Amino acid sequence: MIRANDNYSKLKASYLFSDIAKRVDDYQKKNSGTQIIRLGIGDVTKALVPAVIKGFHDGVDEMASDATFRGYGPEQGYAFLRDKIAKNDFQDRGADISADEIFVSDGAKCDTGNFQELFATDIRVAIPDPVYPAYLDTNVMAGRTGEFADGRYTGMVYMDCLKENNFLPNLPDEEVDLIYLCFPNNPTGSTATRADLKGWVDYAKKHKALILFDAAYEAFVRDENLPRTIYEIEGAKEVAVEFRSFSKAAGFTGTRCGFTVVPKDCRVFNSVGEKTSLHSLWNRRHTTKFNGVSYPVQKAAEAVYSEAGKVQVKQQIDAYLKNADIIRKTIDSLGFDYVGGNNSPYIWVDGKDRDSWDFFDLLLTKAGVVCTPGAGFGRCGQNYIRISAFNTLENVMSAMDRIKEALK
Numbered sequence: 001m002i003r004a005n006d007n008y009s010k011l012k013a014s015y016l017f018s019d020i021a022k023r024v025d026d027y028q029k030k031n032s033g034t035q036i037i038r039l040g041i042g043d044v045t046k047a048l049v050p051a052v053i054k055g056f057h058d059g060v061d062e063m064a065s066d067a068t069f070r071g072y073g074p075e076q077g078y079a080f081l082r083d084k085i086a087k088n089d090f091q092d093r094g095a096d097i098s099a100d101e102i103f104v105s106d107g108a109k110c111d112t113g114n115f116q117e118l119f120a121t122d123i124r125v126a127i128p129d130p131v132y133p134a135y136l137d138t139n140v141m142a143g144r145t146g147e148f149a150d151g152r153y154t155g156m157v158y159m160d161c162l163k164e165n166n167f168l169p170n171l172p173d174e175e176v177d178l179i180y181l182c183f184p185n186n187p188t189g190s191t192a193t194r195a196d197l198k199g200w201v202d203y204a205k206k207h208k209a210l211i212l213f214d215a216a217y218e219a220f221v222r223d224e225n226l227p228r229t230i231y232e233i234e235g236a237k238e239v240a241v242e243f244r245s246f247s248k249a250a251g252f253t254g255t256r257c258g259f260t261v262v263p264k265d266c267r268v269f270n271s272v273g274e275k276t277s278l279h280s281l282w283n284r285r286h287t288t289k290f291n292g293v294s295y296p297v298q299k300a301a302e303a304v305y306s307e308a309g310k311v312q313v314k315q316q317i318d319a320y321l322k323n324a325d326i327i328r329k330t331i332d333s334l335g336f337d338y339v340g341g342n343n344s345p346y347i348w349v350d351g352k353d354r355d356s357w358d359f360f361d362l363l364l365t366k367a368g369v370v371c372t373p374g375a376g377f378g379r380c381g382q383n384y385i386r387i388s389a390f391n392t393l394e395n396v397m398s399a400m401d402r403i404k405e406a407l408k
Contacts, residue, residue, distance in 0.1 A: 055303030059296030077104025189340015
């Protein structure tokens with residue numbers, strides 16, 4: 001008889017953002033006259049910039065002529081885009097990444113979730129807490145954990161990110177094999193220095209571990225002293241895979257495009273301890289299970305790296321960072337501790353011992369503002385909320401006025 005993967009039954013009943021959507025929907029039905037302002041889920045609100053739209057149109061126009069029509073493309077991505085990524089995002093920052101080490105995909109979420117398929121089910125996995133839920137849930141689905149109890153899965157190594165350690169995970173006390181890191185961090189908005197990342201690279205080298213480094217928000221970094229890629233750290237090419245996205249950096253949440261960097265120097269070990277090329281493994285998985293990103297979308301992504309595209313995209317990110325600054329100043333004026341908002345679109349707010357779902361409900365019902373309860377990101381988020389800067393300036397200012405009135 002056909003049987004289900006029992007690991008799915010270990011997952012919590014529903015996904016964080018599904019829970020949020022249900023509560024918001026229930027509130028809206030009872031309060032139809034209230035305009036809800038959403039500062040919860042990290043979805044952009046600004047239209048694609050003109051340079052990107054032109055890239056889209058150019059790609060579509062080419063598909064309309066037999067002479068320039070494109071059929072199946074390379075699963076790894078077209079060379080015109082991979083070359084631009086390698087030069088602009090890595091080589092120009094002193095990171096020795098080549099175009100053939102880049103795999104274009106439909107987004108960082110899919111790749112961070114799928115990458116764990118390459119590894120044995122009995123490896124030791126370390127994740128920060130709080131954490132982006134997809135890192136954890138995909139490993140639960142793969143069977144790397146026990147049951148869920150007291151807010152955590154047995155068999156998973158949790159790295160607490162607390163006020164006491166500046167919301168940066170400490171190196172594990174025990175030996176682990178696979179490490180998830182995200183900077184600028186989702187959900188806390190915290191950032192890591194080069195020294196911080198060097199500690200992780202040194203750890204991975206010493207313990208023959210691998211780092212999965214999610215840099216989906218690197219475009220928000222304005223401090224030149226902070227790294228934009230883990231490959232700015234010497235030796236990282238041997239022990240780290242990096243994930244990037246055009247979703248937040250260039251507004252591609254509705255058009256879907258991202259990429260993963262798998263250096264050829266990166267090795268894993270087979271069951272008898274022999275080194276195996278991680279690049280070859282991912283290439284095999286990618287070409288087997290992924291059809292590639294559509295040609296017009298890749299043309300649009302290429303336009304991000306044009307001179308006009310760079311200027312226009314930076315202006316958009318600057319606008320979101322201005323929103324973040326307004327949120328930070330409001331939270332500060334209300335006497336709440338927080339982290340993030342600098343070099344990040346997220347502000348992680350300490351609710352002063354409030355339960356995070358209670359804080360969520362308070363802001364929803366008293367201010368008509370949607371945030372994200374920190375408990376959805378892990379046990380260490382129990383008394384926090386995440387506020388997103390992804391909205392219009394007018395909505396952010398209105399939301400802050402409402403929050404001040406609700407919490408005064």
